[in-house]
Amino acid sequence: MDNYNPANLLLLLVILFNFFLLGSSRLGACIRTVAIQGGILSLLPLFLHGFTGHALILAGGAFLLKGLAIPFLLLRAIRQVHIKREMEPLLGYVPTLLLGTLATAGAFIFSDRLPLIEAHRGSLFIPVGLATLATGFLMLITRRKAITQALGYLIFENGVFIFGMLLAEAMPLMVEAGVLLDLLVAVFVMGIVMHQINREFSTMNTGQLSSLRE
Amino acid sequence: MNLLCVAFFLFILGALLALLPGRGGDKTATLLGSGSAILGCLCGLVAAGQSLLGEGAETFFLPWSMPGGAFSLRLDGLSAFFLLPLFIVGLTGALYGAEYMKGGKERLRPGLHWTWYNLLILSMALVVTAANGLLFLFAWECMSLTSFFLVISEYDLAETVEAGWTYLLATHLGAAFLFAFFLSASAFSGSLEFASFQVLGQLSLPVASALFLLLLVGFGSKAGIFPFHVWLPDAHPAAPSHVSALMSGVMVKTAIYGLLRLSGFLPAGPAWWGGLLMAIGIIGALFGIAMAAMQRDVKRSLAYSTVENIGIILLALGFWMQSRANGHHIAAAFALAGGLIHLLNHALFKSLLFMGAGSLMHGSGSRDLNRMGGLMRRMPITGLLIVCGGLAISALPPFNGLIGEWFIYRALLESGTVLSGLAGFFPLVLIGLLALVGGMVIVVMTRIIGIALAGEPRSPEAARAHEAGWPMWSSMAGLALLCLAGGIMPVLLLQVAGRAATLLDPGAATLLADTAFEPWWLGIMAVVLLGCILAAYTLLRWRQGREPVPTSATWGCGFAFPSSRMSYSAESYTELPQSALFCSCLTPSTEDGRTIGFFPEVTRFFFAAPDPVLARLFKPFFRWAADVCSGFRGLQAGQLHVYLLYIFSATILLLFWVGQQ
Numbered sequence: 001m002d003n004y005n006p007a008n009l010l011l012l013l014v015i016l017f018n019f020f021l022l023g024s025s026r027l028g029a030c031i032r033t034v035a036i037q038g039g040i041l042s043l044l045p046l047f048l049h050g051f052t053g054h055a056l057i058l059a060g061g062a063f064l065l066k067g068l069a070i071p072f073l074l075l076r077a078i079r080q081v082h083i084k085r086e087m088e089p090l091l092g093y094v095p096t097l098l099l100g101t102l103a104t105a106g107a108f109i110f111s112d113r114l115p116l117i118e119a120h121r122g123s124l125f126i127p128v129g130l131a132t133l134a135t136g137f138l139m140l141i142t143r144r145k146a147i148t149q150a151l152g153y154l155i156f157e158n159g160v161f162i163f164g165m166l167l168a169e170a171m172p173l174m175v176e177a178g179v180l181l182d183l184l185v186a187v188f189v190m191g192i193v194m195h196q197i198n199r200e201f202s203t204m205n206t207g208q209l210s211s212l213r214e
Numbered sequence: 215m216n217l218l219c220v221a222f223f224l225f226i227l228g229a230l231l232a233l234l235p236g237r238g239g240d241k242t243a244t245l246l247g248s249g250s251a252i253l254g255c256l257c258g259l260v261a262a263g264q265s266l267l268g269e270g271a272e273t274f275f276l277p278w279s280m281p282g283g284a285f286s287l288r289l290d291g292l293s294a295f296f297l298l299p300l301f302i303v304g305l306t307g308a309l310y311g312a313e314y315m316k317g318g319k320e321r322l323r324p325g326l327h328w329t330w331y332n333l334l335i336l337s338m339a340l341v342v343t344a345a346n347g348l349l350f351l352f353a354w355e356c357m358s359l360t361s362f363f364l365v366i367s368e369y370d371l372a373e374t375v376e377a378g379w380t381y382l383l384a385t386h387l388g389a390a391f392l393f394a395f396f397l398s399a400s401a402f403s404g405s406l407e408f409a410s411f412q413v414l415g416q417l418s419l420p421v422a423s424a425l426f427l428l429l430l431v432g433f434g435s436k437a438g439i440f441p442f443h444v445w446l447p448d449a450h451p452a453a454p455s456h457v458s459a460l461m462s463g464v465m466v467k468t469a470i471y472g473l474l475r476l477s478g479f480l481p482a483g484p485a486w487w488g489g490l491l492m493a494i495g496i497i498g499a500l501f502g503i504a505m506a507a508m509q510r511d512v513k514r515s516l517a518y519s520t521v522e523n524i525g526i527i528l529l530a531l532g533f534w535m536q537s538r539a540n541g542h543h544i545a546a547a548f549a550l551a552g553g554l555i556h557l558l559n560h561a562l563f564k565s566l567l568f569m570g571a572g573s574l575m576h577g578s579g580s581r582d583l584n585r586m587g588g589l590m591r592r593m594p595i596t597g598l599l600i601v602c603g604g605l606a607i608s609a610l611p612p613f614n615g616l617i618g619e620w621f622i623y624r625a626l627l628e629s630g631t632v633l634s635g636l637a638g639f640f641p642l643v644l645i646g647l648l649a650l651v652g653g654m655v656i657v658v659m660t661r662i663i664g665i666a667l668a669g670e671p672r673s674p675e676a677a678r679a680h681e682a683g684w685p686m687w688s689s690m691a692g693l694a695l696l697c698l699a700g701g702i703m704p705v706l707l708l709q710v711a712g713r714a715a716t717l718l719d720p721g722a723a724t725l726l727a728d729t730a731f732e733p734w735w736l737g738i739m740a741v742v743l744l745g746c747i748l749a750a751y752t753l754l755r756w757r758q759g760r761e762p763v764p765t766s767a768t769w770g771c772g773f774a775f776p777s778s779r780m781s782y783s784a785e786s787y788t789e790l791p792q793s794a795l796f797c798s799c800l801t802p803s804t805e806d807g808r809t810i811g812f813f814p815e816v817t818r819f820f821f822a823a824p825d826p827v828l829a830r831l832f833k834p835f836f837r838w839a840a841d842v843c844s845g846f847r848g849l850q851a852g853q854l855h856v857y858l859l860y861i862f863s864a865t866i867l868l869l870f871w872v873g874q875q
Contacts, residue, residue, distance in 0.1 A: 090855060113873045130869075137862040141855050149854070 038066025132159030224254035247328020283348030299561035347406035388435030437469035440498030455572020491532025498525030548625035556618030612740030614700025
């Protein structure tokens, strides 16, 4: 347990950032928060596995992509389309925060009941991973703007990343690299979609996409 | 087996090569596509022939990274028996189609057409040789899809597309039952390999019966057994003629193959399995031929005749099962031989007739019998070959159709005379019903021949009709010669069927190998009759040459200026059986145009014979199902958030479910 302590601190920070993301309407702040969250997460492999080559590559890759490249792209995108705030979310900020709290509590209760191996029992990785996944989902469900949707996916991926940490030794580097690459491509696609929605419908609301059904 | 693999390779090669020339390279595509289909079929024929002549079975195995599946093939007597008609019809169809597709009437580009055609033959060959459940289903679905694309060749016609959808729906609903069968069968046997299905023989009777019913519905929808035949009368006319030949001659038989092969793994069934097959068979035969008599579309009429023939085959196979279960081995052997021989024969003469109908369409530009007429004089070779096919399908000597039906009648008579009381009465009733079917077949065929070939042209297009090109009539002539050979040498048919029978029922096969049952005298009768026909023909020609016969319009009921429009139409030809014989549910819908008064107005008469099962059973049912299911359309919100909410809720529920465990 002891060697988890600095990591546990980081994970608690991740949860705090989750709550901030659910409660904030300012897009710029949200993007920066996700960037910091990604940066914190990129330190995790070093705390968990020491300064091995594998962990270094993982940390470096995650930091470059999650901490720098993707936030940069997103910030540039909101500058280009001139938006600063998420207006009129489908569900208000306070209810979303409440739901997020419930989900986080649920994640902690649930992870106690999971049949884990002895080494992972009681660690914060699994509940925090689940809570971050739930945060990403809530973000995706409640927000309208394409950019907040992209943020939702990023948070979602952060959750997956926390989960993957436990498996980092077993997981080939290629898999992790593949996930990161997917994410980058997803952000690119989201950028293009955003641009197109903006041009076609003069708005960035994904709700307009429902006119495409059937 | 190696030759069969070469054939498979040639089909794949042909499918790819036909695509290469692209737009503008239609001739090259036809040459490559039909050429490789013909070469592949030749290789396959040799392989099937070797297997039929030899003993035992060959297996073939390829690594295939498919969970639960394996690319294992097995070529034994039963597979070879079904490969034989497949490659014969595939070969003649490819030759026929090479000319037929030139017409420019078909909208599908020849390149794509030949790709589907090659793939259809390949998938059918895989269906009958697959020795693994997953491979079987894979090939089965490929067969359905490729034939669907061939059916909708003329996709710019609304009725063609509708026929295609009906077909796709029917075939997929049937496949669902097959999936259910294979899933439950593999649950019992632990593997999808056919070799491991032997343990199904230990199943209890209720379970085995349930599996048998799954097979019957699943394969029945493909075979076109009553009442799952509804796709057949729409799909066959819509497809190009050589494809109709392949589908009607061979594809529906692959379902019979599946039924025989897979029900062979189940424990020997009780008598009611056979009884059920017999009931479905005789109802289907009567229904099919009654509907065939009312269609003015020549290919639709032939398609209903396929329903009738599948009914006869099913009757024979059902009678085999029932007699075997009751211990009447001689009747069982006769019924099995009859069913198998009729199956082979039907593949030959039905393909011949479909190709003939295609040539008539090609010549006269219409599928409507009432727009043909007088084609015997304009298309003498095609006309003669259609008459040959008509004789064969009516089970008249000297053609092959007689042989199979003779065995079926023998089987029914055998058990009708041996059994006493009510048990012996049923086979005799069936003889009567089968004879009724046979009589109606003659009505249907004389109708097609009489209305389309004889008389005077009923439309300007028919008057300008021309003989089909040599690839078309030569492929038909090949089929007609095979029909004749089967009629003259019944022993050939019996031996081929006997080889397949050894796998299904070894006892029956040993009985059939006994020469006492061989209908050699049927062959001699056929030769004598053929001699008589040729002599009579020569005599007639000689007499005609001496005093030419004057030609005039058909007798027009005493009108002053008779024209060909006043002669018997396709509908009026069968008016008598329609009004006197058919039950009320089959009655066609007519809009009567009676003339009233001394100076009658212009009147019209409409006649349509839609499929009563489709119109009164399936359409209302599916409409009801669509109404019920449309309530679920609300789930399809079109909102990204709602879809994400679905995923989220599903994930949470799954996590809770895992947590509960």
